[in-house]
Amino acid sequence: xxxxxxxxxxxxxxxxxxxxxxxxxxxxxxxxxxxxxxxxxxxxxxxxxxxxxxxxxxxxxxxxxxxxxxxxxxxxxxxxxxxxxxxxxxxxxxxxxxxxxxxxxxxxxxxxxxxxxxxxxxxxxxxxxxxxxxxxxxxxxxxxxxxxxxxxxxxxxxxxxxxxxxxxxxxxxxxxxxxxxxxxxxxxxxxxxxxxxxxxxxxxxxxxxxxxxxxxxxxxxxxxxxxxxxxxxxxxxxxxxxxxxxxxxxxxxxxxxxxxxxxxxxxxxxxxxxxxxxxxxxxxxxxxxxxxxxxxxxxxxxxxxxxxxxxxxxxxxxxxxxxxxxxxxxxxxxxxxxxxxxxxxxxxxxxxxxxxxxxxxxxxxxxxxxxxxxxxxxxxxxxxxxxxxxxxxxxxxxxxxxxxxxxxxxxxxxxxxxxxxxxxxxxxxxxxxxxxxxxxxxxxxxxxxxxxxxxxxxxxxxxxxxxxxxxxxxxxxx
Amino acid sequence: xxxxxxxxxxxxxxxxxxxxxxxxxxxxxxxxxxxxxxxxxxxxxxxxxxxxxxxxxxxxxxxxxxxxxxxxxxxxxxxxxxxxxxxxxxxxxxxxxxxxxxxxxxxxxxxxxxxxxxxxxxxxxxxxxxxxxxxxxxxxxxxxxxxxxxxxxxxxxxxxxxxxxxxxxxxxxxxxxxxxxxxxxxxxxxxxxxxxxxxxxxxxxxxxxxxxxxxxxxxxxxxxxxxxxxxxxxxxxxxxxxxxxxxxxxxxxxxxxxxxxxxxxxxxxxxxxxxxxxxxxxxxxxxxxxxxxxxxxxxxxxxxxxxxxxxxxxxxxxxxxxxxxxxxxxxxxxxxxxxxxxxxxxxxxxxxxxxxxxxxxxxxxxxxxxxxxxxxxxxxxxxxxxxxxxxxxxxxxxxxxxxxxxxxxxxxxxxxxxxxxxxxxxxxxxxxxxxxxxxxxxxxxxxxxxxxxxxxxxxxxxxxxxxxxxxxxxxxxxxx
Numbered sequence: 001x002x003x004x005x006x007x008x009x010x011x012x013x014x015x016x017x018x019x020x021x022x023x024x025x026x027x028x029x030x031x032x033x034x035x036x037x038x039x040x041x042x043x044x045x046x047x048x049x050x051x052x053x054x055x056x057x058x059x060x061x062x063x064x065x066x067x068x069x070x071x072x073x074x075x076x077x078x079x080x081x082x083x084x085x086x087x088x089x090x091x092x093x094x095x096x097x098x099x100x101x102x103x104x105x106x107x108x109x110x111x112x113x114x115x116x117x118x119x120x121x122x123x124x125x126x127x128x129x130x131x132x133x134x135x136x137x138x139x140x141x142x143x144x145x146x147x148x149x150x151x152x153x154x155x156x157x158x159x160x161x162x163x164x165x166x167x168x169x170x171x172x173x174x175x176x177x178x179x180x181x182x183x184x185x186x187x188x189x190x191x192x193x194x195x196x197x198x199x200x201x202x203x204x205x206x207x208x209x210x211x212x213x214x215x216x217x218x219x220x221x222x223x224x225x226x227x228x229x230x231x232x233x234x235x236x237x238x239x240x241x242x243x244x245x246x247x248x249x250x251x252x253x254x255x256x257x258x259x260x261x262x263x264x265x266x267x268x269x270x271x272x273x274x275x276x277x278x279x280x281x282x283x284x285x286x287x288x289x290x291x292x293x294x295x296x297x298x299x300x301x302x303x304x305x306x307x308x309x310x311x312x313x314x315x316x317x318x319x320x321x322x323x324x325x326x327x328x329x330x331x332x333x334x335x336x337x338x339x340x341x342x343x344x345x346x347x348x349x350x351x352x353x354x355x356x357x358x359x360x361x362x363x364x365x366x367x368x369x370x371x372x373x374x375x376x377x378x379x380x381x382x383x384x385x386x387x388x389x390x391x392x393x394x395x396x397x398x399x400x401x402x403x404x405x406x407x408x409x410x411x412x413x414x415x416x417x418x419x420x421x422x423x424x425x426x427x428x429x430x431x432x433x434x435x436x437x438x439x440x441x442x443x444x445x446x447x448x449x450x451x452x453x454x455x456x457x458x459x460x461x462x463x464x465x466x467x468x469x470x471x472x473x474x475x476x477x478x
Numbered sequence: 479x480x481x482x483x484x485x486x487x488x489x490x491x492x493x494x495x496x497x498x499x500x501x502x503x504x505x506x507x508x509x510x511x512x513x514x515x516x517x518x519x520x521x522x523x524x525x526x527x528x529x530x531x532x533x534x535x536x537x538x539x540x541x542x543x544x545x546x547x548x549x550x551x552x553x554x555x556x557x558x559x560x561x562x563x564x565x566x567x568x569x570x571x572x573x574x575x576x577x578x579x580x581x582x583x584x585x586x587x588x589x590x591x592x593x594x595x596x597x598x599x600x601x602x603x604x605x606x607x608x609x610x611x612x613x614x615x616x617x618x619x620x621x622x623x624x625x626x627x628x629x630x631x632x633x634x635x636x637x638x639x640x641x642x643x644x645x646x647x648x649x650x651x652x653x654x655x656x657x658x659x660x661x662x663x664x665x666x667x668x669x670x671x672x673x674x675x676x677x678x679x680x681x682x683x684x685x686x687x688x689x690x691x692x693x694x695x696x697x698x699x700x701x702x703x704x705x706x707x708x709x710x711x712x713x714x715x716x717x718x719x720x721x722x723x724x725x726x727x728x729x730x731x732x733x734x735x736x737x738x739x740x741x742x743x744x745x746x747x748x749x750x751x752x753x754x755x756x757x758x759x760x761x762x763x764x765x766x767x768x769x770x771x772x773x774x775x776x777x778x779x780x781x782x783x784x785x786x787x788x789x790x791x792x793x794x795x796x797x798x799x800x801x802x803x804x805x806x807x808x809x810x811x812x813x814x815x816x817x818x819x820x821x822x823x824x825x826x827x828x829x830x831x832x833x834x835x836x837x838x839x840x841x842x843x844x845x846x847x848x849x850x851x852x853x854x855x856x857x858x859x860x861x862x863x864x865x866x867x868x869x870x871x872x873x874x875x876x877x878x879x880x881x882x883x884x885x886x887x888x889x890x891x892x893x894x895x896x897x898x899x900x901x902x903x904x905x906x907x908x909x910x911x912x913x914x915x916x917x918x919x920x921x922x923x924x925x926x927x928x929x930x931x932x933x934x935x936x937x938x939x940x941x942x943x944x945x946x947x948x949x950x951x952x953x954x955x956x957x958x
Contacts, residue, residue: 080526093525100519102526201525205755234528235757313755316558319569320523324621336619340562363560363750372752 066111092347102199119154149179174425181400181450192432196231204310259294259393315359502529523567548583565609578603598636815852
């Protein structure tokens with residue numbers, strides 16, 4: 001039923017009448033139903049999606065359709081869509097209905113994309129395996145014993161398992177790139193401030209970015225050009241011109257200079273992943289790309305810095321879930337303090353509580369300077385490393401994850417080991433730069449391997465062009 | 479106060495800014511709307527919302543910074559102050575902490591004897607107000623979020639005040655400034671201007687500060703004075719008894735005329751301040767500063783000087799008239815209609831302010847228009863009525879801003895300036911009071927007043943007093 005490579009092809013088929021949008025949406029709905037055990041969706045909007053399909057089909061017929069007409073999109077359950085639930089995979093917001101629509105989702109709708117449902121994720125986007133969800137763990141479609149990665153695991157699976165065309169995820173420390181690599185799809189994390197965060201339930205405000213999962217680089221480019229841009233409702237979004245990514249994608253007029261940071265290929269990196277990436281790098285080199293070794297000397301501080309700053313912001317961002325106005329309120333509370341304590345103790349999951357406590361600790365009087373302030377300084381040093389590197393190179397290539405998709409339950413009892421899995425992805429969020437995970441190979445067992453490409457701020461076009469080149473020139477020949 | 483001791487006071491004043499919309503969203507700040515009607519997803523703290531700074535808030539605070547001689551910082555940073563309370567939807571308050579917008583200012587206060595003192599201002603910063611919890615229900619607490627996100631400006635003084643009197647003078651000046659700048663209505667009773675005090679006692683000559691306490695909930699100038707006086711006495715008594723002062727927060731109870739400590743649980747806060755990641759630092763460019771400066775109105779000290787030089791008013795008059803901006807504005811309106819500046823000043827300082835006091839209203843609610851008051855003053859000046867008659871006309875004008883000319887006509891109060899008519903009355907009075915005439919002729923000057931009184935009584939006060947004087951003098955002296 002899905003006989004198109006990307007959205008442009010789909011739109012042509014819809015225009016020519018070869019494909020019916022209603023049938024297409026029905027097909028996805030039945031696929032979602034058939035793959036329920038993957039647990040990719042928290043909420044499916046069957047009627048809403050079919051209704052949209054009818055409207056959009058009409059627009060296509062009249063040639064009044066938007067850029068993304070008929071693209072069936074699943075959105076991560078941390079993004080608001082008015083009158084629909086936004087649970088953030090948490091018990092504390094299980095019955096919460098959003099009262100407004102997030103800017104990114106509104107922009108998709110304005111271009112006639114069809115929102116089919118909300119995908120499972122780690123609770124409040126905190127996690128790297130999608131096991132921390134009040135809606136249950138999400139399974140990797142390639143091997144159901146394994147995790148899909150996180151926190152946007154449901155979004156990655158929804159695309160990988162063919163339950164929608166494209167999905168939106170959010171990336172605070174790798175939450176798009178790592179699940180994309182675990183599930184074998186493209187996952188793009190834009191520059192911080194490129195896409196409005198309005199309507200994205202905040203985990204760590206100075207790190208959170210919204211981006212797409214897709215089967216093709218073309219679709220990632222199309223979605224990015226729609227959701228990007230300055231938004232008056234988000235003071236941190238920047239007014240930087242948005243290129244016509246999808247049109248310029250194919251036009252590689254120069255072969256970029258690519259840096260390979262030796263810190264990202266040392267101890268702890270799975271050999272198969274290392275080899276797969278080296279393989280691609282060698283082919284890029286033979287295609288004319290210049291490959292150079294670079295250093296990111298402060299890399300060893302990324303995990304510590306990341307977990308201090310993000311938990312600090314999270315401890316404050318999650319204070320609003322207190323049982324007073326909306327969301328879960330404990331029945332067992334005699335006093336105001338009890339209401340706060342019990343609602344939050346019962347409403348939040350273990351990992352979220354762990355991070356709130358960590359964050360509260362690092363912001364406490366007497367510890368603020370030693371942790372938060374120091375981490376801010378370290379963040380600046382890490383960013384300086386990248387600034388310096390990008391003076392010399394256009395792109396940086398690195399693994400997206402040190403390991404292949406691991407078994408469900410394998411790391412869930414050891415949070416530190418889980419955190420260390422973010423070693424190659426958190427730096428982009430600390431520096432605010434864009435990154436993409438490109439599915440480049442499969443392991444001997446058949447597990448997906450992703451390769452990460454990083455670029456300087458607002459250089460998404462370089463990421464997309466190079467990914468497109470890899471997709472069409474390098475992987476084609478495999 | 480025991481003269482061994484010196485008191486040290488610093489004030490923190492919160493002023494609610496008169497912007498049309500809230501500090502970080504587009505909701506109205508209008509007071510008195512139904513509970514929870516001035517709200518949107520942003521000020522309700524819904525998941526995923528973000529604050530957007532209202533530029534007016536910066537502008538207003540800059541004006542206060544100029545007025546208090548502060549340094550306006552090129553870069554200031556918002557921070558989050560984290561604590562839980564049901565009327566604070568986000569679980570944190572957006573404020574400024576390490577990098578406020580204004581620093582290092584001062585204001586000069588003036589004592590009754592004309593001497594002056596300079597009081598330092600540590601900082602002025604911007605923050606958002608919380609909502610209101612209403613506890614007076616039988617068993618529930620209700621929350622009104624309308625006030626949530628209304629912009630506040632906090633003005634923090636140096637510990638420079640040495641008496642409750644100085645504190646009140648400081649506060650008076652702050653109130654005067656915010657009203658002159660039009661950035662806050664300055665109403666302490668309604669809570670748009672709030673004051674907390676830090677206070678400590680030390681032996682005279684000591685340079686180290688004593689342990690301070692903080693007093694909250696003083697909602698009028700009188701309460702500030704009373705609460706500070708109470709606290710000074712309390713602290714001195716403790717010190718005299720050899721008891722150590724405990725650093726704590728006290729709440730003033732205006733009904734009981736005493737303060738009591740807040741429960742310690744409520745003040746044992748660690749606010750975990752950190753920079754607000756949802757807002758960019760505020761950058762005030764030189765051109766923005768210059769633009770704001772153009773909007774500076776004339777401040778009270780300058781206006782007072784102008785009243786003295788331009789309208790030849792005594793310093794006493796100028797002081798009172800410029801105390802409050804609306805009163806000064808009213809006075810300047812009145813003198814658009816009359817050139818009798820001193821008479822106008824007497825009327826505004828006297829009958830007008832007295833009436834406002836009696837009716838407990840603000841001058842902006844005063845019924846008599848500046849035009850009609852000006853007219854009344856002109857009617858005295860041109861001799862149509864006497865000052866005394868004017869006092870009778872004034873209460874009638876209060877009823878629906880009645881035109882004084884109409885009141886005079888209706889009540890037939892026009893002054894008698896017809897010489898022959900007055901002469902006739904005086905002749906009769908002289909005839910009927912031969913004894914007093916003789917006394918006058920014998921040199922008893924005092925009796926002259928008796929004849930004036932008689933004449934005025936006879937004419938029901940309408941006779942032109944100057945003409946009465948002239949005729950009486952010439953007639954009586956003619957008999958000599």
